[in-house]
Amino acid sequence: xxxxxxxxxxxxxxxxxxxxxxxxxxxxxxxxxxxxxxxxxxxxxxxxxxxxxxxxxxxxxxxxxxxxxxxxxxxxxxxxxxxxxxxxxxxxxxxxxxxxxxxxxxxxxxxxxxxxxxxxxxxxxxxxxxxxxxxxxxxxxxxxxxxxxxxxxxxxxxxxxxxxxxxxxxxxxxxxxxxxxxxxxxxxxxxxxxxxxxxxxxxxxxxxxxxxxxxxxxxxxxxxxxxxxxxxxxxxxxxxxxxxxxxxxxxxxxxxxxxxxxxxxxxxxxxxxxxxxxxxxxxxxxxxxxxxxxxxxxxxxxxxxxxxxxxxxxxxxxxxxxxxxx
Amino acid sequence: xxxxxxxxxxxxxxxxxxxxxxxxxxxxxxxxxxxxxxxxxxxxxxxxxxxxxxxxxxxxxxxxxxxxxxxxxxxxxxxxxxxxxxxxxxxxxxxxxxxxxxxxxxxxxxxxxxxxxxxxxxxxxxxxxxxxxxxxxxxxxxxxxxxxxxxxxxxxxxxxxxxxxxxxxxxxxxxxxxxxxxxxxxxxxxxxxxxxxxxxxxxxxxxxxxxxxxxxxxxxxxxxxxxxxxxxxxxxxxxxxxxxxxxxxxxxxxxxxxxxxxxxxxxxxxxxxxxxxxxxxxxxxxxxxxxxxxxxxxxxxxxxxxxxxxxxxxxxxxxxxxxxxx
Numbered sequence: 001x002x003x004x005x006x007x008x009x010x011x012x013x014x015x016x017x018x019x020x021x022x023x024x025x026x027x028x029x030x031x032x033x034x035x036x037x038x039x040x041x042x043x044x045x046x047x048x049x050x051x052x053x054x055x056x057x058x059x060x061x062x063x064x065x066x067x068x069x070x071x072x073x074x075x076x077x078x079x080x081x082x083x084x085x086x087x088x089x090x091x092x093x094x095x096x097x098x099x100x101x102x103x104x105x106x107x108x109x110x111x112x113x114x115x116x117x118x119x120x121x122x123x124x125x126x127x128x129x130x131x132x133x134x135x136x137x138x139x140x141x142x143x144x145x146x147x148x149x150x151x152x153x154x155x156x157x158x159x160x161x162x163x164x165x166x167x168x169x170x171x172x173x174x175x176x177x178x179x180x181x182x183x184x185x186x187x188x189x190x191x192x193x194x195x196x197x198x199x200x201x202x203x204x205x206x207x208x209x210x211x212x213x214x215x216x217x218x219x220x221x222x223x224x225x226x227x228x229x230x231x232x233x234x235x236x237x238x239x240x241x242x243x244x245x246x247x248x249x250x251x252x253x254x255x256x257x258x259x260x261x262x263x264x265x266x267x268x269x270x271x272x273x274x275x276x277x278x279x280x281x282x283x284x285x286x287x288x289x290x291x292x293x294x295x296x297x298x299x300x301x302x303x304x305x306x307x308x309x310x311x312x313x314x315x316x317x318x319x320x321x322x323x324x325x326x
Numbered sequence: 327x328x329x330x331x332x333x334x335x336x337x338x339x340x341x342x343x344x345x346x347x348x349x350x351x352x353x354x355x356x357x358x359x360x361x362x363x364x365x366x367x368x369x370x371x372x373x374x375x376x377x378x379x380x381x382x383x384x385x386x387x388x389x390x391x392x393x394x395x396x397x398x399x400x401x402x403x404x405x406x407x408x409x410x411x412x413x414x415x416x417x418x419x420x421x422x423x424x425x426x427x428x429x430x431x432x433x434x435x436x437x438x439x440x441x442x443x444x445x446x447x448x449x450x451x452x453x454x455x456x457x458x459x460x461x462x463x464x465x466x467x468x469x470x471x472x473x474x475x476x477x478x479x480x481x482x483x484x485x486x487x488x489x490x491x492x493x494x495x496x497x498x499x500x501x502x503x504x505x506x507x508x509x510x511x512x513x514x515x516x517x518x519x520x521x522x523x524x525x526x527x528x529x530x531x532x533x534x535x536x537x538x539x540x541x542x543x544x545x546x547x548x549x550x551x552x553x554x555x556x557x558x559x560x561x562x563x564x565x566x567x568x569x570x571x572x573x574x575x576x577x578x579x580x581x582x583x584x585x586x587x588x589x590x591x592x593x594x595x596x597x598x599x600x601x602x603x604x605x606x607x608x609x610x611x612x613x614x615x616x617x618x619x620x621x622x623x624x625x626x627x628x629x630x631x632x633x634x635x636x637x638x639x640x641x642x643x644x645x646x647x648x649x650x651x652x
Contacts, residue, residue, distance in 0.1 A: 034475050085441060089434035108415035111437055112475045115411060115444070119468035122448055126461040134460055135452040142445035149360050149438045 001323045004316055011313040012052055015059075018069045019051045019076070026073055026124060037105055037113040041080050050075035050180050053205075053317070057184025057198050060310040067128070071187060074124045074137060075180040081117035082144055082176075084110050089152060132186045140179035147171025151237070160238040162247070166207070169214070174206030181205075194304065201301035201314065208294035209321040214239035215287050218275055220325060230271045234264050240290065242274075245283030253277055295322050327649045330642055337639040338378055341385075344395045345377045345402070352399050352450060363431055363439040367406050376401035376506050379531070379643070383510025383524050386636040393454070397513060400450045400463060401506040407443035408470055408502075410436050415478060458512045466505035473497025477563070486564045488573070492533070495540070500532030507531075523630040527640065530624035535647040537617040540565035544601055544610065546651060556597045560590050566616065568600075571609030579603055621648050 009016075023042060027035060051072035058068040088107050118141070125137045151168050154160060160168075181202030185195040217232045218241055232239055242261065246254055257277055260270045278284050298318045305311050335342075349368060353361060377398035384394040414433050444467070451463045477494050480486060486494075507528030511521040543558045544567055558565055568587070572580055583603055586596045604610050624644045631637050 033479055034472070085437055089437060107433075108478055109475065111411055111415060112471060112478060114441075115471040116468070116475065118441070118444060119464065119471045122451075122464040123461075123468055125448075126457060126464040129457050131452060131455050131457060131460070134457070135449070138445065138448040138452040142442070142449055145438060145442040145445045146360070149435065149442065152434055152438060153359055 001320075001325075004320055004323065008313060008316045008320060011309065011316070012056070015052060015055050015069075016048060019048050019055065019072060022069045022073045023051075023076060026070060026077075026120065028120070033105075033109065034113050034116055037084075037109055038080065038117055041083060042076070046076065046079075048076060049209075049317070050079050050176060053177060053202060053314075054180040054184040056310055056314055056317075057181045057202075058188045060198070060305060060308065060314065061185055061188035061190040061194060063184075063188030063190075068184075068187065070124065071128055071133075072180075072184070074121045074183075075176065077117045077121045077124070078137075078140065078144075079176060081114040081121070082148070084114035084117070086148060088114075089148065128187060130187055133183045136179050136183040136186060140175055143171050143175040147175070160243060162240070162243055165238065165240055165243055169207060169210040170203075173210040173213075174203050177206030177209065178202035197301045197304040201298050201318075204294040204298035204301065205318050205321060208291045208298065208318065211240055211287055211291040211294065212322050212324070215241060215284065215291070216325070218278060218284065230266075233261060233266075233271075233274075236261075236264060240287040241278045241283035243283075244286040245278045245281035248281040248283075249277065253281070291322055295319065327646075327651075330646050330649065334639060334642045334646060337635065337642070338382070341378065341381055341395075342374060345374050345381065345398060348395045348399045349377075349402060352396060352403075352446065354446070359431075359435065360439050360442050363410075363435055364406065364443055367409060368402070372402065372405075374402060375535075375643070376405050376502060379503060379528060379640075380506040380510040382636055382640055382643075383507045383528075384514045386524070386631060386634065386640065387511055387514035387516040387520060389510075389514030389516075394510075394513065396450065397454055397459075398506075398510070400447045400509075401502065403443045403447045403450070404463075404466065404470075405502060407440040407447070408474070410440035410443070412474060414440075415474065454513060456513055459509045462505050462509040462512060466501055469497050469501040473501070486569060488566070488569055491564065491566055491569055495533060495536040496529075499536040499539075500529050503532030503535065504528035520630065523627045527624050527627035527644075530620040530627065531644050531647060534617045534620035534624065534644065537566055537613055537620070538648050538650070541567060541610065541613050541617070542651070544604060556592075559587060559592075559597075559600075562590060566613040567604045567609035569609075570612040571604045571607035574607040574609075575603065579607070617648055621645065 027038060027042070051074075054072040054075050055068055058065075058071075088110050121137065121141075125134045128134070147168060147170070150171065154164070154168070178199050179202070182195060182199035185198040214232065217230060217239065233242070238261070242257070246257060249257060257274060260266045260274045263270075266274075295318050299315060302311055302315055302318075353364060353368070377400075380398040380401050381394055384397075414436050447463065447467075451460045454460070473494060473496075476497065480490070480494070504525050505528070508521060508525035511524040540558065543556060543565065559568070564587070568583070572583060575583060583600060586592050586600045589596075592600075621644050625641060628637055628641055628644075
């Protein structure tokens with residue numbers, strides 16, 4: 001895994017620097033406080049996965065306008081805006097190993113900073129002058145906001161089906177990955193077929209990424225994650241390992257699991273019991289298998305492009321989604 | 327005033343029906359809850375001032391595409407999204423005589439519904455296929471969000487200057503009025519000069535509208551307002567009558583006023599004392615005078631168009647802004 005990570009970083013290091021610079025330049029808050037609140041999250045070591053996807057998509061399609069970098073930051077701002085509102089909504093405590101913004105500032109200012117970032121996204125989208133790009137970004141924001149409401153409405157429901165779970169993570173993550181890649185392709189003026197291929201790539205990468213992320217909540221280590229293991233469950237969020245295990249468990253074990261899930265203050269011992277049951281009923285293996293299938297589909301979409309360093313890096317990023325530890 | 331109101335309503339009744347229909351049609355939430363939360367505010371008797379401005383602006387410029395109605399609802403959704411977030415941020419209790427959304431539903435769902443409405447605005451903007459229209463809407467959202475943060479940061483500051491107050495209400499209200507008119511003109515494909523004229527009209531109307539609105543907080547009646555008289559002051563918001571009176575008051579009266587303002591739990595008697603001091607030091611008259619100047623400027627901008635029923639109605643709407651009681 002370390003080798004894969006090093007290879008990706010070497011390939012994208014110049015682009016990452018451009019993105020970091022553009023993230024600072026285009027924030028342009030007229031009030032210091034907004035810059036501080038937005039910066040707290042924006043400049044706390046995010047992986048810049050989303051702007052990188054957008055930028056690499058333009059590069060894969062041979063688009064070389066310098067405006068591509070500025071365009072790519074839309075997807076990090078959009079992500080940050082969502083995280084800010086999400087953390088307020090969820091009452092989360094840690095994000096990327098640091099206290100969430102609303103633990104440092106009052107929730108109102110955090111809500112408004114999220115709004116500001118959304119507004120910046122809209123301005124940057126308008127600046128592309130490409131209505132199809134703008135429409136794609138509009139679709140992303142609408143899908144994501146519906147998804148968050150959906151997730152809030154379902155919170156604590158122990159009956160989340162596997163299909164409902166896929167719909168939740170599609171809107172929460174895959175839609176943004178897919179949109180970043182699709183918008184990058186559209187901006188590049190490539191063929192409809194390639195736009196579709198890149199959108200498919202982004203979608204499957206996003207699904208793999210989120211399933212793997214949800215798995216980490218059961219298999220990761222708190223230090224590496226930057227948030228507490230089991231945090232999803234404490235927030236009442238059911239994810240694939242649990243959903244699958246519940247569907248396979250005996251009535252007695254289903255009750256045991258249910259009792260732990262419904263008690264959001266479960267102990268470490270109870271969490272351990274739950275993890276053991278997830279392993280027993282194949283929940284962890286099943287989630288891994290599903291993520292792997294999406295990884296394969298993402299590679300399949302990339303196969304529509306001729307080999308190039310950019311295609312190789314996008315391929316590496318898919319593999320990394322599966323093996324990363326945080 | 328009643329005559330003016332009747333004349334406006336008669337002139338716009340068909341357009342109002344089209345707007346109401348489009349507001350319902352374009353909401354399109356995939357979850358009932360979102361529709362309920364958004365509908366609670368959207369369908370509680372708003373005056374539809376903003377979509378009407380956008381629509382009348384297109385009509386004044388001889389634009390007759392049916393898409394104009396759909397376009398106009400952007401400005402009501404934008405307004406509603408802002409109100410939803412604003413009420414959460416301010417901890418307000420009543421809006422249009424009804425409990426605010428976050429008193430009925432939990433704040434998170436209200437925040438997310440605001441996000442959904444913003445996303446709908448973006449989609450509807452993208453659907454116009456006109457990048458200049460989209461850029462105008464982007465500018466509005468950015469200005470408004472900065473304005474809200476600005477206002478939050480200043481809350482309770484007794485030193486708000488008159489110029490700072492104008493900047494607050496510009497962002498809070500005038501920017502949206504101005505943007506609705508400008509975007510309507512741009513969509514119509516009219517001349518740059520007319521676009522500017524309509525933008526100026528909207529700006530001055532917005533300023534007059536907000537100064538008059540702020541005056542009502544001291545001169546209106548709770549039943550007509552749909553919120554408690556003195557509500558702004560209780561939220562720590564300084565407005566023009568107070569700012570002006572403070573600047574003219576004797577040191578002793580300044581202290582008396584300051585004590586009432588800083589104690590947000592002031593009694594009715596204290597509020598009466600404050601209102602008397604506002605009258606004594608000309609705060610109410612001064613605010614009225616400023617609003618009147620903006621009304622005149624708005625009429626001046628309209629004078630660049632030839633006489634027409636639409637121009638007459640836009641003129642009536644300016645006059646109404648000044649005399650309305652809620």
